[in-house]
Amino acid sequence: MRLHIVDGIVYKKIGENEYYSQELFENEELSGYLKSNMIESSKSPFEFTIYDSLVEKDLSREFEKNNNVKVYTKLPDWFKIETPLGNYNPDWAVLFEIEGKEQLYFVVESKGSLGYDFLRPSEQGKIDCGKKHFEILAKESNTNIKMELVSNGDEFVNIALSKI
Template identity: 40%
Template sequence: MDSKVERDFVRDLDTSAEVVVYSKLPRGFLIPTPVGDYNPDWAIAFKEGGIKHLYFVAETKSDLPSMKMRELEQTKIKCARKFFDEIGRRINDNSVKYDMVTSYSELMALVKDVA
């Protein structure tokens, strides 16, 4: 794990009743974007039931002002949102989601918000 944010995120994923499986994506998992390849942080599968979609790809970032993202990384994240929106639309009624979160509680708010 690259940061305290990621360590806390994993701790919460490990103890979550909603999460079936999760994985830190390998460096070789790349999404092509117009500004260069992008490697998101996590793939997460949820139990069926209270959550509408089963798969979530997350980018974990600190919310500290000193950790501001470079413009290039922000552009890659915008492209990844569009990429995963299209995949979700094509394969199963928006069952694949992608977003940037700073905590497990933020992830769950996003996931349950679309349920």
């Protein structure tokens, strides 16, 4: 029944004031293992980027080598969007630029090459809610924030290039 709620989910701006925190990355410790789940980074707020899967490793490598990626980060565990199916945590935030136009993406990978259709229904529902959340956020803030579902770095770059 909770999955059916996702079909009608609507995110709305509450109140006239918007709040954000300047300490977004300052209070969190970055921990990982250099040989198993971290790569060196020149385009993230940290010297290293943590990844949780081979798909994420591929994405972070693609972000590092792509000249259009200006900055990216693996989003911390506390960055969550509330949904009727539980909290949703997108994997990446990426600032992509081409010909002077910038595009902010919140990117989620599909947990491998099988794609969205092979995810658990609750994961699909959380992703759908995340997309709706960012759609309304972009509309309300008059920005161009997007969320894309990808399975590898090349796919992300192709989508990003086609939408700018």
